[in-house]
Amino acid sequence: MQPGRHNTLPWNDLQDFLAVARAGQIARAAALIGVDATTIGRRLRRLEARLGHTLFEQTREGQVLTEAGEALLAQVEQMQNAAERIVESRHGPETLAGLLRVSVSEGFGTWLIAEHLHDFAAAHPALTIDLAASSGFLSPSRREADVAVLLARPRHGPVVAGKLSxxxxxxxxxxxxxxxxxxxxxxxxxxxxxxxxxxxxxxxxxxxxxxxxxxxxxxxxxxxxxxxxxxxxxxxxxxxxxxxxxxxxxxxxxxxxxxxxxxxRSFWLVTHRDTRQLRRVRAFCDWLGDLVARFRPQLLDTA
Missing domain, CATH: 3.40.190.10 (Periplasmic binding protein-like II)
Structure with missing residues (x-):
C-alpha cells in the first residue's frame, strides 16, 4: 500500500455519505443519485472504517446521523458547495452548467413547467435539468432538490421560501x-x-x-x-x-x-439557503417567476 493511501477519502464515498445524510435512507439516496444501494452501503462502511467513527445509527425509519456524522456533514456540505461553485466558474460568467434538480407537484410540473421548460433548456445547453414532477416532493432542506415548488411554506430548515402564486x-x-x-x-x-x-x-x-x-x-x-x-x-x-x-x-x-x-391554494418557491445564489438556481427561479407571471390568469381563473 502506498504511504498515506489509507488516509485518503474518496470523493465518491463522501458524496454517497452526503446523499444518505440528506435522504435519511440508503434506498432513497440510491434512487436519487442512481447508485446501487449495496454499493452505497459498502462505501459507507469503508468511510467509517477510515475515519474510525460510526456515522449513522440504523433505525426503523432509516439512517440517522450520529454526532460524528453531523460533524462530517457540515464539512462535506462545505466541500460540495465549493465544488458546485468551481463547476460554474469553469464555464465562464455567461454559461450555466452542472446539474439542476427541480421538484414540483405533478399537476404544476406537467401542465405548466414541462410545456415550457424547453425554452429554458435551449437557452442553457450546458445545463442538465432534472424535473421531478410526481406525487410527493424532494426536500430542498436536505439538498435533494435545488429548487422546489411546494404547496405550503416550510416551517423550519435551512431554506428560503417565497410565495410564487x-x-x-x-x-x-x-x-x-x-x-x-x-x-x-x-x-x-x-x-x-x-x-x-x-x-x-x-x-x-x-x-x-x-x-x-x-x-x-x-x-x-x-x-x-x-x-x-x-x-x-x-x-x-x-x-x-x-x-x-x-x-x-x-x-x-x-x-x-x-x-x-x-x-x-398557493405555490411556494423554496431553495436551500447555501445554494440559492448559484447562478443556475437564480436563473431558473427568475425564469419560473416570469413564466408564472405570464400564466397567472390561468392559475387564478381571471383569463
Whole structure:
C-alpha cells in the first residue's frame, strides 16, 4: 500500500455519505443519485472504517446521523458547495452548467413547467435539468432538490421560501356526461355522479384535502394518488372531481360544475439557503417567476 493511501477519502464515498445524510435512507439516496444501494452501503462502511467513527445509527425509519456524522456533514456540505461553485466558474460568467434538480407537484410540473421548460433548456445547453414532477416532493432542506415548488411554506430548515402564486381549483365533469345526465347538483354528488379524489392514506400534503372544504359529501369512490389520473378519470366521464383551473379549463372535454365552489391554494418557491445564489438556481427561479407571471390568469381563473 502506498504511504498515506489509507488516509485518503474518496470523493465518491463522501458524496454517497452526503446523499444518505440528506435522504435519511440508503434506498432513497440510491434512487436519487442512481447508485446501487449495496454499493452505497459498502462505501459507507469503508468511510467509517477510515475515519474510525460510526456515522449513522440504523433505525426503523432509516439512517440517522450520529454526532460524528453531523460533524462530517457540515464539512462535506462545505466541500460540495465549493465544488458546485468551481463547476460554474469553469464555464465562464455567461454559461450555466452542472446539474439542476427541480421538484414540483405533478399537476404544476406537467401542465405548466414541462410545456415550457424547453425554452429554458435551449437557452442553457450546458445545463442538465432534472424535473421531478410526481406525487410527493424532494426536500430542498436536505439538498435533494435545488429548487422546489411546494404547496405550503416550510416551517423550519435551512431554506428560503417565497410565495410564487395562488391558484384556484373547481369541480369538473365530462361535457358528455353533463349532456347525458344533466348538470350535477350538490345533492347528486356521490350518488348520481360518483366523486373522484385522492387516496386518503397516500396524501403527501394536507393541502390536497379539497373535498373537505366543499361541505358534507359522500367519500370519493374513484381514487388516485395522481392528479393527472384524476383528470383523465373526470374526462372519461367516470364522475366529478376537483381539478386546478389550469388543468380543467385547458381541456375542452371538461365543464365546470357547481360554479359557486372555488378552492384557493398557493405555490411556494423554496431553495436551500447555501445554494440559492448559484447562478443556475437564480436563473431558473427568475425564469419560473416570469413564466408564472405570464400564466397567472390561468392559475387564478381571471383569463
Amino acid at each position: 395562488d391558484y384556484r381549483l373547481h369541480l369538473y365533469a365530462a361535457r358528455a356526461r353533463v349532456e347525458r345526465l344533466g348538470m350535477p347538483t350538490r345533492h347528486a354528488l356521490g350518488t348520481v355522479h360518483p366523486l373522484i379524489g385522492y387516496i386518503p392514506d397516500l396524501l403527501y400534503a394536507p393541502e390536497l384535502r379539497y373535498l373537505d372544504e366543499i361541505g358534507p359529501l359522500p367519500p370519493p369512490t374513484l381514487r388516485s394518488s395522481s392528479i393527472n389520473a384524476q383528470a383523465r378519470l373526470v374526462a372519461s366521464g367516470a364522475g366529478v372531481g376537483v381539478l386546478p383551473h389550469f388543468i380543467g379549463a385547458a381541456d375542452p372535454a371538461l365543464v365546470r360544475v357547481l360554479p359557486e365552489v372555488t378552492i384557493t
